Amino acid sequence: MNQNPLTLFAPDSRVTFPKIPWGWRDLFFGILLTALGILALNIAAIALTLFYQVDLLNNGTALAIFVVIQDVMIVLAALSFSALRYRVGIDRLGLRAFDPAQGCLLSGALLALSFASRICYATVMLALGVQLQPQQILNELDATGAAFFLTFFSAAILAPVAEEIFFRGFLYGGLRPKFGALGAMLVSSIFFTALHFSIDAFIPILVLGLCLAWLYERTGSLYPGILLHFANNALAVLMLALIQTLGIKM
Numbered sequence: 658m659n660q661n662p663l664t665l666f667a668p669d670s671r672v673t674f675p676k677i678p679w680g681w682r683d684l685f686f687g688i689l690l691t692a693l694g695i696l697a698l699n700i701a702a703i704a705l706t707l708f709y710q711v712d713l714l715n716n717g718t719a720l721a722i723f724v725v726i727q728d729v730m731i732v733l734a735a736l737s738f739s740a741l742r743y744r745v746g747i748d749r750l751g752l753r754a755f756d757p758a759q760g761c762l763l764s765g766a767l768l769a770l771s772f773a774s775r776i777c778y779a780t781v782m783l784a785l786g787v788q789l790q791p792q793q794i795l796n797e798l799d800a801t802g803a804a805f806f807l808t809f810f811s812a813a814i815l816a817p818v819a820e821e822i823f824f825r826g827f828l829y830g831g832l833r834p835k836f837g838a839l840g841a842m843l844v845s846s847i848f849f850t851a852l853h854f855s856i857d858a859f860i861p862i863l864v865l866g867l868c869l870a871w872l873y874e875r876t877g878s879l880y881p882g883i884l885l886h887f888a889n890n891a892l893a894v895l896m897l898a899l900i901q902t903l904g905i906k907m
Contacts, residue, residue: 672877675749677830683738684831688848690737691823694730698723717799717808724794724811728819735827750826751879760872760881767868768888775861792855800898813894817886824849824866825873825882842870865889 702713702723713719740747782789800808824845832841846866853862869882 672875674830674833674877677739677749677834678743678745679739679827679831681831681835683742684828687734687738687823687827690734691731694734695727698726698730715797717797718804720794720797721799721804721807721811725815728811728815731823732819735823739827739831749830750822751830751873751877752822752826753878753880755876755878755880760876760878761884763872763875764881764885764888767872768885771861771865771868771885771889774864778860789857792853792858794853798894798897799901800894801901805894805898808897809891809894813887813891817883817890820849820852821869821873821879821883821886824852825870826879829870829873838874842867842874846870 702719705711706713735750736747739745740750779789798808798812799805828848829841829845832844835841836844846863846869849866849869850859850862855862869886872882872885873879
């Protein structure tokens, strides 16, 4: 008998979440440490710009390095107030085994849903006469020549791993016992969206964040979300490389 495809999206009784030892205070200090780190990075970039008379804030290579440092910081913040502080395994942060077939199918379906939501959003905004601007970082990253590899590594490989650990493993995991799955999905996705500093892309990024949080809830593992996040960012970087190579103005 053929299995109903819709059962892929139904709650899975086999998925269980281990007890999370970190709480409100840990989440607060993890977020605070991340915010202060990002602020310090921006201040350092401004100071170096003034000292060396080189505009690092609009330099693609410098920005990619900035993203790498930021991702390392948010992983350290998550680990410091979770696994390291309470001396538990990283499985508590969602780095757990999962059903590969199910995880890949759900990741692909949600990637399609995320892109469809962006197209619908852009279409509605265009119909309303609203001129949307691309996410600022896409205007500044360099995806041509040798710089492409650093950009791809920082945006498509490191960023998905770091952000899934922080926003889904640490933040969602810590909020879930208090807010429940739906509340934790919404709150963690809002923080995820805010980190991307894009008003025009707020709704599409929020939808992506909700998809990633739901995928974690559905599979009990961060790995399918990392796969989805990687595919999303890799497509964005590849499209950016094509646009910059062809000299198209965004």
